[in-house]
Amino acid sequence: QKEVEQDPGPLSVPEGAIVSLNCTYSNSAFQYFMWYRQYSRKGPELLMYTYSSGNKEDGRFTAQVDKSSKYISLFIRDSQPSDSATYLCATTGTASKLTFGTGTRLQVTL
Amino acid sequence: DAGVIQSPRHEVTEMGQEVTLRCKPISGHNSLFWYRQTMMRGLELLIYFNNNVPIDDSGMPEDRFSAKMPNASFSTLKIQPSEPRDSAVYFCASSPTGGSFNEKLFFGSGTQLSVL
Numbered sequence: 191q192k193e194v195e196q197d198p199g200p201l202s203v204p205e206g207a208i209v210s211l212n213c214t215y216s217n218s219a220f221q222y223f224m225w226y227r228q229y230s231r232k233g234p235e236l237l238m239y240t241y242s243s244g245n246k247e248d249g250r251f252t253a254q255v256d257k258s259s260k261y262i263s264l265f266i267r268d269s270q271p272s273d274s275a276t277y278l279c280a281t282t283g284t285a286s287k288l289t290f291g292t293g294t295r296l297q298v299t300l
Numbered sequence: 301d302a303g304v305i306q307s308p309r310h311e312v313t314e315m316g317q318e319v320t321l322r323c324k325p326i327s328g329h330n331s332l333f334w335y336r337q338t339m340m341r342g343l344e345l346l347i348y349f350n351n352n353v354p355i356d357d358s359g360m361p362e363d364r365f366s367a368k369m370p371n372a373s374f375s376t377l378k379i380q381p382s383e384p385r386d387s388a389v390y391f392c393a394s395s396p397t398g399g400s401f402n403e404k405l406f407f408g409s410g411t412q413l414s415v416l
Contacts (some may be wrong), residue, residue, distance in 0.1 A: 196342075233304070233391050233407025234343070278343065287356060288405065292342030 192239055193217050197290030205300055211268040213279035213291045216260065220281040220289075223255050228276045228293065234284045237277075238264065269298045304408035306392050312414045321411045323372055323392030333405065334367055334377050335391040343391070349375065374395040382415045389413070 196213045203209055211225075222241055226234035238253040240246045246253045254263040262279050276293040305324040313319055325332050333348040347357040349369045356365070364383070369375040379386055389412050393405040 211374055231409070233393070233409050235407065236404050239404065245340075287348070289345075290343040292339075 192292075194279060194281060194291040197294055198292055200295040200297055202297045202299060203269055205269060205298055206270060207231045207269050207298075209264075209269050209273070209296060209298075211264040211266075211277050211279075211294050211296070213262040213281075214260055214290075215262065215281055217281075217283070217289075218260070220285040222282050223253070223262050224280040224288070225253055226278040226280060226290075227250075228278060230275075234278055243245075256279075266296075269296075271298050271300060274298050302339055304394050306390075306408035306411050308411060309409065310412045310414075312416065313382055314416050315383055316381045317415075318378065319330075319382045319386075319415075321390050321413070323375045323377070323408060325375070325392070325394030326406055327373070327395070328373070329394035329396050329406070331395045332338040332369060332375050333393040334375070335393065335407075337389045337410070338390060346377070348405060353367055360361075379413075384415045387413055387415050 194213055194215045222290045225238040227237045228234040235256055240253050240255055243255050250267045252265040266273055274297050276295045278293040279291040280288045282288050304326055307322045318408055331350050334346040335343050337343045345366045346359045348355055352369045365379055367377045386397045389410045391407050393407045395405050
């Protein structure tokens with residue numbers, strides 16, 4: 191079993207829809223949770239960063255962590271075609287070693 | 301700032317050949333990471349350096365893989381001999397030191413490696 195599981199998609203939604211992207215993880219020691227966005231033929235870029243449980247909002251993006259169920263979510267409101275990318279969740283404990291999910295490919299259509 | 305610079309962008313080689321991938325981290329960043337990305341396994345950490353010293357190489361698949369960081373502005377990942385199963389996108393990333401920001405990685409655009 192992988193330490194971080196993520197549905198690969200693809201997920202296709204119309205412009206303006208609310209998108210929900212999810213990951214599950216298995217290691218209780220993970221405390222830091224991140225979402226990276228990766229455009230085609232580019233490296234991943236950090237989108238959101240949270241520590242422990244709770245919600246964090248940044249514009250149209252909300253990251254949510256539920257440590258009791260080991261569940262990580264990213265919500266995108268009013269999705270735009272420019273949001274079309276692969277979204278990778280990542281997590282780590284106290285060491286400088288991120289564990290990534292395999293990514294979910296999102297397509298926002300006009 | 302130019303960001304993390306990787307070269308080459310694409311590499312096509314034949315099985316058994318030596319492959320060298322190069323990376324220039326962001327100036328002032330003290331940590332450097334090499335990742336490999338495939339469809340099946342996603343992003344996997346191969347090795348990371350802190351202040352030019354290898355800290356964790358447990359992700360290096362086997363002895364055919366080696367990485368060096370001779371100074372703060374340059375690192376190489378070498379595969380010798382290469383095999384078709386090494387075909388993947390190899391990313392270099394760097395990060396500044398200190399506390400929680402150590403987890404914020406800045407990635408290069410990657411090297412697409414194809415071993416025939």
